[in-house]
Amino acid sequence: MSSWRPRKPDSPCGPDAQYRVRGWDTSYRAARFNNSGTQITVLVVQNETSAVVNGHVWFWGSGGALLGSQAISLQPRGTLTLNTSSVVPASSGSLTISHDGPYAGLSGKAVAVEPATGFTFDTPLLVRPR
DSSP, X not given: OOOXXXXXXXXXXXXXXXXXXXXXXXXXXXXXEEOSTTOXXXXXXXXXXXXXXXXXXXXXXXXXXXXEEEEEEEOTTOXXXXXXXXXXXXXXXXXXXEESXXXXXXXXXXXXXXTTTTEEEEEEOEEOOO
C-alpha cells in the first residue's frame, strides 16, 4: 500500500515540491589507437543490452584535432569489430564513442596489433565514472 497522495489542484507548490535531475555521460573513451608503421588497431565493442544501440566512433589526433568518425550500430547482445585503419589510416591518437544506449551498456577494447612481432596492446574502453 502506497502512502503517496497527489497534491490537491488548489494547493500551491511548497518548498517540498522539488525535483532532482541527473544526467550520466554514457560516452566511452580509449586512450590510444595506433595505425602508423606496421601497427594497426582493431576496435571491439559489445552491446550488453537487449536493445539496438546506435552511435559514432570519433578519432582524435594527439593534438586534439578530429581525424575522422564512423557511424556504428550494434544489435542486442551483438559485437562490432572495426579495423580503424580503414577509417583513419596512417594516424594515431585517442578515440571516443557516443551512443544512444544506457550508461555502461557497452563494453570493449581497442587492440593494437603488430603483425611483424605478433605483439598486441589492449586498451580498454572506459565509461566516465558516475
